Amino acid sequence: DAGITQSPRHKVTETGTPVTLRCHQTENHRYMYWYRQDPGHGLRLIHYSYGVKDTDKGEVSDGYSVSRSKTEDFLLTLESATSSQTSVYFCAISGTRDSASNYGYTFGSGTRLTVV
Amino acid sequence: AQTVTQSQPEMSVQEAETVTLSCTYDTSESDYYLFWYKQPPSRQMILVIRQEAYKQQNATENRFSVNFQKAAKSFSLKISDSQLGDAAMYFCAYRRDSGYALNFGKGTSLLVTP
Numbered sequence: 595d596a597g598i599t600q601s602p603r604h605k606v607t608e609t610g611t612p613v614t615l616r617c618h619q620t621e622n623h624r625y626m627y628w629y630r631q632d633p634g635h636g637l638r639l640i641h642y643s644y645g646v647k648d649t650d651k652g653e654v655s656d657g658y659s660v661s662r663s664k665t666e667d668f669l670l671t672l673e674s675a676t677s678s679q680t681s682v683y684f685c686a687i688s689g690t691r692d693s694a695s696n697y698g699y700t701f702g703s704g705t706r707l708t709v710v
Numbered sequence: 711a712q713t714v715t716q717s718q719p720e721m722s723v724q725e726a727e728t729v730t731l732s733c734t735y736d737t738s739e740s741d742y743y744l745f746w747y748k749q750p751p752s753r754q755m756i757l758v759i760r761q762e763a764y765k766q767q768n769a770t771e772n773r774f775s776v777n778f779q780k781a782a783k784s785f786s787l788k789i790s791d792s793q794l795g796d797a798a799m800y801f802c803a804y805r806r807d808s809g810y811a812l813n814f815g816k817g818t819s820l821l822v823t824p
């Protein structure tokens with residue numbers, strides 16, 4: 595979607611290797627989120643950020659870490675990829691709490707990660 | 711954590727007909743927000759409609775409307791005059807008033823037949 599890009603769009607990696615996914619926004623939004631989507635599970639929150647260097651864990655954070663050194667970038671790292679982390683990963687952004695409530699959240703196009 | 715339940719993994723509707731997708735949620739909060747998102751095969755997440763819990767009036771966006779029953783903690787989506795382009799995965803989502811992130815249901819896959 596306009597204003598938010600994820601890279602890469604697809605990635606295949608081997609078990610045990612570290613992987614970093616990038617989310618970049620041009621909306622200057624304060625809040626950024628990483629979700630994973632799996633069949634039968636919907637979207638589940640991994641980590642989120644409420645400002646530069648301010649992050650917190652979500653529902654399924656084990657095996658993942660995040661960093662946000664600039665407002666526009668939110669990185670998701672799989673420290674040692676496992677097959678259970680094969681998934682589609684979505685980044686989302688939102689502005690103030692009021693604007694998020696009024697206008698929803700903007701999602702990236704997703705990254706399909708396959709761990710072999 | 712709040713739980714969002716979509717009890718219909720798959721639904722089917724004929725073109726031009728009406729279909730209702732169910733969503734229930736569990737919360738102890740009085741103020742919160744509810745959303746329906748559409749995900750077509752392109753994977754893009756598209757906001758369909760939203761509802762503030764403090765508003766009794768059901769939200770409507772063109773052919774999409776909701777039936778919000780706060781006491782029953784139910785938030786169903788009605789799609790009228792279904793079109794082939796409505797075929798997608800639909801997700802119900804919840805956000806508490808003081809929170810940040812969305813909490814999603816598992817989704818309902820909607821098939822639209824000619």
